[in-house]
Structure formats: structure tokens, C-alpha cells
Amino acid sequence: MKASVIISTYNAEAWLEKVLFGFNVQTEKDFEIIIADDGSGPKTKVLIDQMKSMISNPIIHVWHEDNGFQKTQILNKAILSANSDYLIFTDGDCIPRNDFIAVHLDYREKGYFLSGGYFKLPMSVSKVITQEDITLQRCFDVKWLIQHGLQKSYKNIKISSSKFKSKILNAITPTNASWNGHNASGWKNDLIAVNGFNEEMQYGGEDRELGERLFNMKLKSKQIRYSAICIHLDHSRGYVNEEALKKNKTIRKFTKMNKIVRSPNGIDSNA
DSSP states (O other), X not given: OOEEEEXXXXXXXXXXXXXXXXXXXXXXXXXXXXXXXXXXXXXXXXXXXXHHTTOSSOEEEEEOOOOSSOHHHHHHHHHHHOOSSXXXXXXXXXXXXXXXXXXXXXXXOTTXXXXXXXXXXXXXXXXXXXXXXXXXXXXXXXXXHHHTTOOOOGGGHHHHOOHHHHHHHHHHOOSOOOOOTTEEEEEHHHHHHTTSSOTTOOSSSHHHXXXXXXXXXXXXXXXXXXXXXXXXXXXXXXXXXXXXXXHHHHHHHHHHHTTOOSOSSSGGGGO
């Protein structure tokens, strides 16, 4: 199996269903799906069980009880559940374009992790996207998106560029090639070497902190934000916590200053 796709989710069945439809039409078929479920209620399990009969790829549902925002913990459990040596991370609100997996696999290289981005949609557009729109890839057509409420903007080039232009934009973008939880990939052995995600951290930079430890381990990163495309469905963020954000900032500062590689509170607590 070429890749394991790890999708984080929490009580967002309508969005997760659309994301899974996106992975069902990938040009690259040789991958498994691992849903890292941070304590969703029974409706999410019902959806996943239904989707298992509709999607050709194997689906593994990794779940733990709801204890607030504990995404780092469930992601570490998902890493341990992966059957591939290459892991692609995204969120249950990001629909992948049909070449998403193929791009990640094409750019993968030992000694590197890959850094992608997403294209944000307003709620009005997020709601109207159907399974057919995903299957036919209409939801990645800028003209179609504008017809359904997307504002015209120079930012739309992110999903409208040709393969050649995408490579140029990847090279010249000022955006750092950091580890972004909604669109990033790396080798399982590298993630285990840094002890996975820091389970002390809640929402806010917890993915970037992992990337900073990968850099401390002398890995490099590749920018693929204009090549590996996914569209982000809008939603509220009730889990944002100012105290947790401050704590996360302190942890990241310590990681950078002290060149920390292995998290003291990481994946080994789940082994």
C-alpha cells in the first residue's frame, strides 16, 4: 500500500461525507483511509459504516472518548494504526482534488516532508457542493464556484493554475513550507522518530510544532501548496481557547530555542 491518509474529524458528518467522496475519486487508488476521530458521537460511526460499503479503499476508524480538544492524541493513535510507510494528513473539512494523493506520492522523498495548503470556501458555497459536484470535479472549477457564491479574487489562482504554473508558484511563494495539519505528508518512521504530536498541545500551532521538531531532526520540507489542492469547507471554531493558545506558543518557543527533536509527551504514550 503506497499511502495511509489520516483524516481528523469531530462531530461533522456532513463535511466528512463530502471529504470521503473526494477520496473515492482519486486517480491514485492504492491507499487506505484512517479516520482520527476526536470523540464524535454515534452519528459519525453510522456514517463511516455506511461509507465503507460505498468506497473502494479500506477505512479504519480510530476513536477515543470526548475529553475536549485532544486532536494530537488521536492523531498519534492513528499513526500507530497506519499500515503504510508514508502518511498523508488532512482534515475532515477539506475535500481533496482527484490528484491529491498522486501529487503527494509524486513529490515524496526521503529526508523531506511535504507542505500543502487549502482553498477556503464561504459557508454558502460549502453547503451546495454535492456528491456529483465532487465526482465530476465541478467544485474545483473557479467559474462554477463563482456561480455559486465565491467572490472573484486573485487568490483563486490557487486552484486554477496549470501544472506548470503551479510549480512556479510553489517556488516563489513567500509562505513557509511548514507542517500544516490540513495538508501535509511524511514518512511514518520520521514521525515516530520525533515521537509524533505533542499531546500537551490543544488547538493552535500543534501541527507546526511537529514540523519544527522534524526540522530539528535535520529534515527539509517541500512546498506543494499550489499542486496538492483541497477545498476547505467553512465551519465555526468553538474549540478556540486563549489559555491553550498561550500554552502552545510557550511549547513552540521552547522547541525552537532548545532544538527539541523528540516530544516528551508523544506517541510512545499510546504504544
